[in-house]
Amino acid sequence: MTDDHAAGPPAFPAPSPADGYVGDPAVRAKWDDLYADRQQLWSGRPNGALVAEVAGLTPGRVLDVGCGEGADAVWLARGGWDVTALEVSGVALERAAGHARDAGVAVRWVHAALTEAALPPASFDLVSAQYPALLRTADAAAERALLSAVAVGGVLLLVHHAGMDTRQPEEGGFDPADYVWPSMVAALLDEDWKVEVDEQRPRVAPEGGAGAHHTHDLVLRARRLR
Template sequence: MTDDIAEESPGSTAPSAAGGYAGDPALRAEWDERYAERPQLWSGRPNGALVAETAGLTPGRVLDVGCGEGADAVWLARAGWEVTALEVSGVALERAAGHARDAGLTVHWVHAALTEAGLPPASFDLVSAQYPALLRTPDAAAERALLAAVAPGGVLLLVHHAGMDDGQARDSGFDPADYVWPSAVAELLDGDWRVEVDERRPRVAPEGGAGAHHADDLVLRVRRLR
């Protein structure tokens, strides 16, 4: 399910502030509130692992999962990718669409949770999930949705923060065990996949923005063989 409304840049669909959302309303409200607290939550620059890991890829169709304010989506579109960008927060999507419009770039915006988005299966040459807040469920729905979106020959790139203190995180109301990490996706891989990168590395962090204090990344890059 997508928001197909008035165009804001050539060939782009822009998100609507009302209606058209597919997912848990409470989750949308939570992230809308978080974004509304600040005029800009993130740095506005693309994530370093995304830049590094896509350097040798031929641009094709890409799904940006949890696109936030659109820095990665805009960077990918400028690099020649055909971008579909997914986000639960309407506040974030409005900002992202504005950045794409200002840059004169085409991006297709999807206002939905990953598991509710109704994305065409096996249709993206790259699925990029940079520090996604994807909740774990007993049926591993989010992990399976990430893998299902990748076309044969395509790549899933999942990047998350390393070295989180579980106790400290839980004290602040966040339990890392509730969320999808690269290791959970790796557990689902079978002979249809080849692991190209699975490592912890120093993070190349843009200055400013939430999350800039995390020093290391967990990087999982896997290719679908068939």
Template structure:
């Protein structure tokens, strides 16, 4: 992403400029709004912390940044952070977290496919437990790959086993979402898979999702 194309870092997310499916925004605003404080722990995801330890800070896209824990952690370690999220409620909390930590983050209020990010813009694309709906044309998973710069890394982490989980009545069907195996199947000779494994999850104290015990971690480097 060139400097001209890159939005400036801001204390205030552009909540009135949302680009994406209004129903998806409403769904996630309702989920975050059900908790008046915060939904997640406020601490960075363990797999992210482990996998970026050997990476030189550069430009990073945090896909589905939620309340901003990963974005703030990355910014505090020298990364140039762009954080994307569909929920305005979550983005307001994320921006507050960044102000309290005194770090700069660029906020993008959009769905991943709709955001139309310049291709090949990021040294790291991090998607930690993303709720990316699948489409017939594979727009979400292809947007993940397209955002990675040559030489950059895609890090996709999700709950192991959920892709084959039978949904409970009234709950979303996991088959409708993008999982690491779906993205891995799209990797060609332009990519090198560095990690593709199931491992015990490092669970932050507090917050939703702590009942999931294992992660599937996909880390792939774009060669060209």
């Protein structure tokens, strides 16, 4: 972990959830529509792999990538983390902000795509991406954005549903070739990183909410050494 917490939070603007979206409007619209179709999409409880992997970490600055309705962000803030939560859907962010207010915790909200967010590099003691829908590009922009956000001594925690990366494309819908998977991030790790966990395990899933039918996780946890 970094030892400069006294310097304060990362120095970038903290827009309200409804303001200043940076990214592809079509991506925002897709996710806004998904959230708007249901009053609550997810369970409202933190992801099991996050709870397990964070248990031994000292709270510091954390980036929650694809925070959705805010369950992980609120849980981390309650645990003493200085939370920055990023999401493309304004509908989801408004719900997340409401949950944070109800819980009496402070979260810094960023309404942007990961690759467009202009996050301060090497500034987070933990970068958590739980089941993110990160679009794949030829230059591996999303993968590199995840890695660049991690501070020296910090941890990247990437969790995804096992088997999703090998599914057959769906006509007019999901194609695994369009998205970033943990193996793609792991392939970019060099001598500056130590892989602490890279495995498939049974999923500890919150009850209810979309995705509850998935039974196993892919978990990649890597620490930045320098």
